[in-house]
Amino acid sequence: MSNIPSELKYATSHEWIRNEGNGIVTVGITEHAQDLLGDMVFVELPDVGDNVTTGDDICVAESVKAASDIYAPVTGEVIEINEELEDAPELVNSDAFGGGWLFKIKMEDAGELESLLDAQGYANSIDED
Amino acid sequence: MTNKTVLHAKHLASGAKMVDFYGWEMPINYGSQIEEHHAVRQSAGMFDVSHMTIVDIQGSDAKAFLRHLVINDVAKLTVAGKALYTGMLNKEGGVIDDLIIYFFSDTNYRLVVNSATREKDLAWMNKQARGFDLAITERPEFGMIAVQGPQAKAKVAELLTAEQIVAVDGMKPFFGVQVGDLFIATTGYTGEDGYEIIVPDSAAEDFWQKLLNVGVTPCGLGARDTLRLEAGMNLYGLDMDETVSPLAANMAWTISWEPSERNFIGREVLATQKAEGSQPKLVGLILTEKGVLRSHQVVVTEFGKGEITSGTFSPTLGHSIALARVPRSVKVGDTLEVEMRKKLVKVQVTKPSFVRNGKKVF
Numbered sequence: 001m002s003n004i005p006s007e008l009k010y011a012t013s014h015e016w017i018r019n020e021g022n023g024i025v026t027v028g029i030t031e032h033a034q035d036l037l038g039d040m041v042f043v044e045l046p047d048v049g050d051n052v053t054t055g056d057d058i059c060v061a062e063s064v065k066a067a068s069d070i071y072a073p074v075t076g077e078v079i080e081i082n083e084e085l086e087d088a089p090e091l092v093n094s095d096a097f098g099g100g101w102l103f104k105i106k107m108e109d110a111g112e113l114e115s116l117l118d119a120q121g122y123a124n125s126i127d128e129d
Numbered sequence: 130m131t132n133k134t135v136l137h138a139k140h141l142a143s144g145a146k147m148v149d150f151y152g153w154e155m156p157i158n159y160g161s162q163i164e165e166h167h168a169v170r171q172s173a174g175m176f177d178v179s180h181m182t183i184v185d186i187q188g189s190d191a192k193a194f195l196r197h198l199v200i201n202d203v204a205k206l207t208v209a210g211k212a213l214y215t216g217m218l219n220k221e222g223g224v225i226d227d228l229i230i231y232f233f234s235d236t237n238y239r240l241v242v243n244s245a246t247r248e249k250d251l252a253w254m255n256k257q258a259r260g261f262d263l264a265i266t267e268r269p270e271f272g273m274i275a276v277q278g279p280q281a282k283a284k285v286a287e288l289l290t291a292e293q294i295v296a297v298d299g300m301k302p303f304f305g306v307q308v309g310d311l312f313i314a315t316t317g318y319t320g321e322d323g324y325e326i327i328v329p330d331s332a333a334e335d336f337w338q339k340l341l342n343v344g345v346t347p348c349g350l351g352a353r354d355t356l357r358l359e360a361g362m363n364l365y366g367l368d369m370d371e372t373v374s375p376l377a378a379n380m381a382w383t384i385s386w387e388p389s390e391r392n393f394i395g396r397e398v399l400a401t402q403k404a405e406g407s408q409p410k411l412v413g414l415i416l417t418e419k420g421v422l423r424s425h426q427v428v429v430t431e432f433g434k435g436e437i438t439s440g441t442f443s444p445t446l447g448h449s450i451a452l453a454r455v456p457r458s459v460k461v462g463d464t465l466e467v468e469m470r471k472k473l474v475k476v477q478v479t480k481p482s483f484v485r486n487g488k489k490v491f
Binding site for chain 2: 041042060062065067090
């Protein structure tokens with residue numbers, strides 16, 4: 001069973017969401033997701049300033065095996081992207097919950113966090129896969 | 130019913146991620162397929178290929194039978210141990226399978242065919258063998274380990290007996306020799322130096338462990354695929370199948386047209402196709418910008434559409450490469466377009482070979 005930190009929120013499409021306060025969240029993909037995808041070779045990130053809506057495909061994680069869409073887990077504005085992934089996409093594999101983060105969003109409605117899964121809810125959703 | 134190779138427990142012990150491969154539970158990687166890929170290009174890696182099918186053809190008509198069965202001519206094999214790569218066609222000229230044939234004598238040959246095609250291959254061979262005096266014998270009691278990379282031969286040598294070292298010393302590419310309980314062949318599917326070694330089931334785990342002990346990296350099917358694609362080697366089921374002519378699969382070099390009286394299965398169809406120049410061809414594609422070319426993506430050319438048969442990210446080159454079947458008028462050096470994720474990207478046409486012995490070759 002892969003690691004699912006209890007302090008994070010999750011989407012069933014395998015994104016993790018960290019509440020940084022002030023309505024800002026950091027988003028990445030879970031250890032489980034990177035394990036399914038295998039070695040990452042390119043990450044196509046959104047642009048800073050993009051306005052995104054929950055459920056939009058805004059990022060592509062391309063592994064040796066497959067290209068996978070990554071969805072905006074909340075509505076808001078992209079305020080920062082992880083530029084290190086340009087040269088080191090493997091960070092998504094080696095440090096999925098840390099250095100492999102993808103982008104930060106300033107949420108339109110901070111209340112949206114409540115509708116995301118907690119660690120137990122995400123663990124259950126993986127078991128159903 | 131899932132088949133397991135004799136090395137299954139060794140894979141689990143090395144932390145392999147196992148997947149179903151045409152009914153066989155095989156390692157896809159042991160952590161990182163890219164690191165495994167680099168191990169083969171830079172040092173030495175090993176693959177469990179025990180799922181592949183070994184078939185011995187023995188009897189007074191063995192040579193005549195194989196000269197009929199496959200598109201290359203086993204009569205070219207005159208030195209014991211010499212091997213050739215070729216294809217076995219149906220009557221319509223489509224590829225039933227690709228295979229390697231080792232020659233021991235005119236009455237004794239060994240074939241290695243794919244595992245996914247095992248049943249239809251054996252059925253076809255048995256059907257075609259009617260009237261020939263020979264025995265077709267599958268040899269499931271062996272494991273097979275491919276040890277590949279610039280240091281592969283040196284690493285293997287540490288495990289061989291004095292007699293085996295003498296037997297393989299200076300052995301040219303595409304030869305195999307039985308010494309002691311090992312059949313050691315200078316073949317492979319990576320574009321690197323190395324061996325493919327057939328070992329009795331009873332000795333396979335021990336041999337695998339000894340290879341681990343001398344520092345050979347275990348590699349899964351993931352790395353096997355990126356390595357063979359960099360080397361421009363076909364994968365049956367993707368780059369060709371029963372509906373594809375060898376002329377459209379970069380296998381023309383495996384056809385022996387001479388002597389003209391040799392009547393191999395599919396000959397007439399191939400001769401017509403060749404005269405017409407009607408078959409598409411398999412080329413290499415390179416994409417230097419971001420993105421990864423994938424099987425079945427459409428290739429747009431001024432002569433009509435083509436299709437990617439195999440595509441991947443090349444860990445050695447740092448960008449994507451692919452094999453694609455395109456109209457015959459397409460030339461090396463041309464720029465084509467591929468439909469990728471709803472947009473068109475530009476790709477360069479190369480010969481279908483990208484990396485050999487660790488070096489870029491286009």
